[in-house]
Amino acid sequence: MGQHIITEEKVFGELKKAIIETLRTDEGKIRPETSLIKDLGAESLDFLDINYRLEQAFGIKMGRHFVLEHIEEMFGEGTAIDENGQLTDKAVEVLKIRFGDNNTDFRPGMDMDEVPAQITAQSMVRGVMDILDSLLEKCPKCGNSAWQSEDSVRIKCGSCGEAAAFSNGDDLIKEWLTKIQAEKKLF
Amino acid sequence: MLPLKGKVALITGSSRGIGNAIARAFARAGADVVINYRKEGGSSQEQAGQLCEEIEAMGRRSFMVQADIAGKEPVKKLFTETEEKFGRLDYLVLNAAKAPFKPLEKLFERELRQLVETNYIGNIFCIQAALPLLEKTSGKIVFISSLGSRFYNPAYPLGSMKAAMESVVRDCSESLREKKISVNAVCGGIVKTDSFKVLRQFWENIDALPEELFVEPDEIADVALFLCSPGSRGITGQTIVVDKGLSNAICRLPGK
Numbered sequence: 541m542g543q544h545i546i547t548e549e550k551v552f553g554e555l556k557k558a559i560i561e562t563l564r565t566d567e568g569k570i571r572p573e574t575s576l577i578k579d580l581g582a583e584s585l586d587f588l589d590i591n592y593r594l595e596q597a598f599g600i601k602m603g604r605h606f607v608l609e610h611i612e613e614m615f616g617e618g619t620a621i622d623e624n625g626q627l628t629d630k631a632v633e634v635l636k637i638r639f640g641d642n643n644t645d646f647r648p649g650m651d652m653d654e655v656p657a658q659i660t661a662q663s664m665v666r667g668v669m670d671i672l673d674s675l676l677e678k679c680p681k682c683g684n685s686a687w688q689s690e691d692s693v694r695i696k697c698g699s700c701g702e703a704a705a706f707s708n709g710d711d712l713i714k715e716w717l718t719k720i721q722a723e724k725k726l727f
Numbered sequence: 728m729l730p731l732k733g734k735v736a737l738i739t740g741s742s743r744g745i746g747n748a749i750a751r752a753f754a755r756a757g758a759d760v761v762i763n764y765r766k767e768g769g770s771s772q773e774q775a776g777q778l779c780e781e782i783e784a785m786g787r788r789s790f791m792v793q794a795d796i797a798g799k800e801p802v803k804k805l806f807t808e809t810e811e812k813f814g815r816l817d818y819l820v821l822n823a824a825k826a827p828f829k830p831l832e833k834l835f836e837r838e839l840r841q842l843v844e845t846n847y848i849g850n851i852f853c854i855q856a857a858l859p860l861l862e863k864t865s866g867k868i869v870f871i872s873s874l875g876s877r878f879y880n881p882a883y884p885l886g887s888m889k890a891a892m893e894s895v896v897r898d899c900s901e902s903l904r905e906k907k908i909s910v911n912a913v914c915g916g917i918v919k920t921d922s923f924k925v926l927r928q929f930w931e932n933i934d935a936l937p938e939e940l941f942v943e944p945d946e947i948a949d950v951a952l953f954l955c956s957p958g959s960r961g962i963t964g965q966t967i968v969v970d971k972g973l974s975n976a977i978c979r980l981p982g983k
Contacts, residue, residue, distance in 0.1 A: 583766060583771060585743075588924055588925045595928075
């Protein structure tokens with residue numbers, strides 16, 4: 541799977557638009573490494589608004605819940621966040637695999653409320669790209685492999701005109717966690 | 728004509744949405760207004776600051792207090808500062824709310840506790856802390872509820888807390904009768920605030936509801952204001968539904 545129709549630059553461009561509309565901030569302040577919370581003052585409701593705008597733009601469904609919530613839903617309460625509301629060793633390990641070691645500051649014992657501040661524009665772009673990359677090789681309606689986009693945001697079948705369908709963000713996180721668990725047996 | 732001139736209103740969770748509209752409505756009616764927001768240094772602090780400036784530009788006094796109502800100490804601070812700065816409190820509008828959006832059966836223990844701590848215990852902390860001030864003014868308490876108190880909403884565990892608070896409103900209206908403090912609630916329909924942006928992510932096709940069934944924040948604010956005016960003196964312990972008829976229209980096709 542994967543697609544080469546919508547580029548990362550395009551996704552970043554749409555994300556910038558969504559952030560500007562939601563937070564009324566200047567475009568110049570938004571860089572890939574910008575933390576929406578620390579640098580732009582976003583709050584949890586703002587994220588959902590930004591996600592909604594991205595969904596409308598690309599015709600996708602973003603994850604409703606963060607990786608930590610999915611870990612606890614799949615492997616039990618307490619596996620990612622301990623009774624003091626702090627990250628467990630295993631949660632940190634998963635977050636580092638997902639977001640990379642270099643750009644983030646996750647550590648065991650970190651307060652769960654500090655976690656969202658680690659979300660950067662780049663990590664949101666990656667979330668959108670993951671969803672777009674779930675595009676099937678062939679159109680499920682006509683069986684042809686002729687995906688295209690006229691406006692670089694919406695993909696449709698060049699053969700039958702069917703709009704592209706993607707996996708939703710939550711399912712993709714769950715699939716990814718299942719894969720990580722199979723490899724690493726963390727939980 | 729400024730019916731609330733010289734009076735003081737405190738609205739919890741008033742940086743955005745319905746709370747923001749209520750703060751403006753009370754200021755327009757002449758009241759000085761205490762703005763409350765939860766999170767320090769974020770977008771709501773900024774919006775609370777702008778709101779204070781707007782209210783002062785109307786010629787009223789206003790100040791903002793950062794306080795998470797889920798904690799007893801922050802609530803104490805909220806009311807101590809109100810007394811220090813304005814010397815009185817006439818109207819307490821309980822608007823602040825915070826809840827995750829997922830089905831009740833999927834809530835983790837900490838989410839359940841937070842749900843109750845903010846939306847039930849926090850509101851009662853506010854009532855308790857406000858009493859000494861409200862007693863002196865024969866003040867009024869208005870709770871902002873929503874249709875979630877009586878109808879199922881997808882992924883809206885806040886509804887059960889709204890139901891609990893409507894019951895608290897009934898109880899307190901009787902127990903505070905001797906103190907001459909009136910307690911009522913406004914139950915809002917679907918309002919296009921920031922929370923709505925969240926709700927629509929869990930409620931497919933909510934955008935397809937006809938525009939006339941959506942409630943404006945001002946329409947809730949005006950009823951909250953009415954419940955603090957002499958015209959409502961006969962109403963006590965009640966929850967007034969302000970939903971543009973949504974709850975009656977729901978069983979038939981809109982417009983038919």
